[in-house]
Amino acid sequence: MKKLKKASSSANVLRYLWGSTAATLILTSILSWWLLSGSWAAWHSARNNVIQFDNFYQVLLVSNDLASERAYANELVLSPQEKKAQAGASLDNSRQITDRDLAKIPADLLSPALLRSTIEQLKPARNKVDQFREVTLSDPVVAQRAIDSMVAATDFYHEALFRRTSEFLLLEPSALGPILRAQALGELRDATGRLGAQLIIPVATHTPIPLGNIEALSRGKERIAVLWWLLRTQGAEAHYLPGFMQQLESTRDQFEKQGVAMIDSLVIESESGQPYSVDAANFALRYHASLGSFNELLDTYLAGVKKHYVYTEQQALLHLMMVVVILIVLNLLAMGLIFYVRSRVLRPILRLNEIATGIIAGKQQDTLMNDSTAEEVQELFSSLGTLGDKLREQTRLSKTLQRQSEEDPLTNLLNRRAFDALGGNLLKLASPQQPAWLIMMDVDHFKSINDTWGHPTGDKVLVQLATTLKKFSRPGDVIGRLGGEEFAMIFCSPGHEDVTGYTTRIQNEIRRLRFEGPKGEPFSITASFGVASGWQQELSDMLAQADAALYEAKNSGRDRVCGLP
Numbered sequence: 402m403k404k405l406k407k408a409s410s411s412a413n414v415l416r417y418l419w420g421s422t423a424a425t426l427i428l429t430s431i432l433s434w435w436l437l438s439g440s441w442a443a444w445h446s447a448r449n450n451v452i453q454f455d456n457f458y459q460v461l462l463v464s465n466d467l468a469s470e471r472a473y474a475n476e477l478v479l480s481p482q483e484k485k486a487q488a489g490a491s492l493d494n495s496r497q498i499t500d501r502d503l504a505k506i507p508a509d510l511l512s513p514a515l516l517r518s519t520i521e522q523l524k525p526a527r528n529k530v531d532q533f534r535e536v537t538l539s540d541p542v543v544a545q546r547a548i549d550s551m552v553a554a555t556d557f558y559h560e561a562l563f564r565r566t567s568e569f570l571l572l573e574p575s576a577l578g579p580i581l582r583a584q585a586l587g588e589l590r591d592a593t594g595r596l597g598a599q600l601i602i603p604v605a606t607h608t609p610i611p612l613g614n615i616e617a618l619s620r621g622k623e624r625i626a627v628l629w630w631l632l633r634t635q636g637a638e639a640h641y642l643p644g645f646m647q648q649l650e651s652t653r654d655q656f657e658k659q660g661v662a663m664i665d666s667l668v669i670e671s672e673s674g675q676p677y678s679v680d681a682a683n684f685a686l687r688y689h690a691s692l693g694s695f696n697e698l699l700d701t702y703l704a705g706v707k708k709h710y711v712y713t714e715q716q717a718l719l720h721l722m723m724v725v726v727i728l729i730v731l732n733l734l735a736m737g738l739i740f741y742v743r744s745r746v747l748r749p750i751l752r753l754n755e756i757a758t759g760i761i762a763g764k765q766q767d768t769l770m771n772d773s774t775a776e777e778v779q780e781l782f783s784s785l786g787t788l789g790d791k792l793r794e795q796t797r798l799s800k801t802l803q804r805q806s807e808e809d810p811l812t813n814l815l816n817r818r819a820f821d822a823l824g825g826n827l828l829k830l831a832s833p834q835q836p837a838w839l840i841m842m843d844v845d846h847f848k849s850i851n852d853t854w855g856h857p858t859g860d861k862v863l864v865q866l867a868t869t870l871k872k873f874s875r876p877g878d879v880i881g882r883l884g885g886e887e888f889a890m891i892f893c894s895p896g897h898e899d900v901t902g903y904t905t906r907i908q909n910e911i912r913r914l915r916f917e918g919p920k921g922e923p924f925s926i927t928a929s930f931g932v933a934s935g936w937q938q939e940l941s942d943m944l945a946q947a948d949a950a951l952y953e954a955k956n957s958g959r960d961r962v963c964g965l966p
């Protein structure tokens with residue numbers, strides 16, 4: 402029962418270990434998933450921001466290119482004959498930039514159909530502007546048409562841009578601020594360009610500015626004021642674009658002082674009927690120059706935001722990789738620890754338990770251990786081995802001592818004390834049907850053997866007698882040397898016939914024994930027997946009875962058995 406309990410407790414320990422391993426695996430997987438999903442989401446969002454903003458950058462760039470191209474187109478329309486070639490070259494250069502950036506827009510950003518439509522809108526507008534490569538402005542209506550068709554082509558593209566912006570924001574709401582502000586910058590560039598366009602024809606034709614243009618100027622200024630206000634509301638960009646606000650203010654200052662001031666004075670001149678203080682070509686050039694910083698402003702903003710998004714993405718990726726590496730290391734450590742404890746500590750301890758159980762049961766145990774066992778457990782193995790050796794030595798010693806305390810050293814039969822103890826136990830098992838029989842035996846004239854042949858010869862006789870008694874005894878018989886040349890046997894037997902036969906066989910055997918003196922002199926011996934039987938009585942009483950019978954055998958001539966019923 403105890404053994405079973407020990408075996409099941411060993412199995413339990415292993416079960417608990419596997420249970421803990423499974424629990425650790427599940428918990429670390431949940432923790433890993435939780436940590437990884439957060440880092441993954443952060444990285445994914447940062448990466449999305451980079452991609453989306455990059456896409457938006459492409460689309461916005463074309464808007465900016467178109468605004469710029471419009472300004473060069475205005476310059477060409479208004480330029481005097483001698484400057485036509487230079488203005489044409491600048492316009493060509495600007496158109497190349499627009500076409501290059503348009504070609505770069507991937508099909509999934511703006512549909513090919515939409516791009517085709519933009520190009521189709523652009524082509525006739527450009528053709529109308531190209532009429533002014535050779536001829537100077539003569540018909541203001543034709544010139545206005547050329548300028549308006551360029552504005553219409555830009556408007557068409559802007560519609561597509563707005564649609565795309567709202568799609569971006571749906572995809573990645575976290576980029577809302579930067580994308581709206583970038584769009585506002587693009588709008589600002591466009592609105593400031595359109596403002597100047599309202600004055601080009603009146604200035605070129607030296608006519609008052611029509612009311613419609615004055616209203617358009619007023620709406621344009623309001624639009625620009627709203628855009629300036631919107632751009633002041635900086636979000637997180639304030640941290641990673643520290644010089645941007647300053648650049649914004651200086652751009653505004655430059656535009657107010659040069660562009661807006663020029664427009665305002667032209668409007669006053671128009672309303673007061675004065676001639677314009679600047680000719681159309683100069684106006685176009687100077688106004689275009691006052692818008693130069695808008696392109697830089699947009700470039701600074703877009704490049705800064707993109708750089709920030711790329712940096713954020715790199716940081717998020719680094720964080721994600723660190724989390725992955727840490728989790729892998731942690732998982733490996735946890736697994737390693739579990740397997741270390743299992744193979745180097747737990748299994749050896751279970752083996753130690755087996756060895757200790759074996760030692761308790763008195764079995765010889767093999768205390769060899771695996772080299773990979775933990776050092777402390779190895780020491781335990783070695784100590785247990787030593788303990789086992791010592792216990793076995795102790796057991797052997799105590800067995801020897803016990804045998805010595807119970808044995809007669811000459812004949813190896815039980816001594817008197819052991820005979821009394823074992824004989825007393827046997828007597829307790831006796832019953833009327835199976836009484837105990839006690840036979841006392843004493844060598845006849847043993848003194849004369851000693852005297853005649855010497856003490857060593859007497860010893861040999863005693864040893865030979867002991868051998869003879871053992872030879873005739875049965876398992877369970879208790880045989881002892883009571884002292885000197887006196888021996889006794891006690892056993893249980895149902896009837897005296899058996900005892901008589903047994904005693905006679907021993908008596909005859911002793912008679913047949915042949916001994917030699919120190920010089921080979923032959924002699925033989927006889928012995929006298931006293932028998933007693935009984936149950937439920939003390940051994941000492943039976944010994945007294947047998948002794949009395951032995952006394953009788955001695956007195957009645959020796960070499961005989963007395964006391965049998």
Ligand SMILES: Nc1nc2c(ncn2[C@@H]2O[C@H](COP(=O)(O)OP(=O)(O)OP(=O)(O)O)[C@@H](O)[C@H]2O)c(=O)[nH]1
Pocket residue numbers: 811843844845846847848849851855856857858859860863884885886955
């Ligand atoms: N050799 C030897 N002799 C022993 C030992 N123990 C006792 N004796 C001797 O045994 C002898 C016993 O002699 P007694 O008691 O006179 O008896 P006995 O000579 O046998 O005479 P009966 O018994 O009357 O026949 C003594 O001489 C003891 O010294 C022993 O261990 N070895």
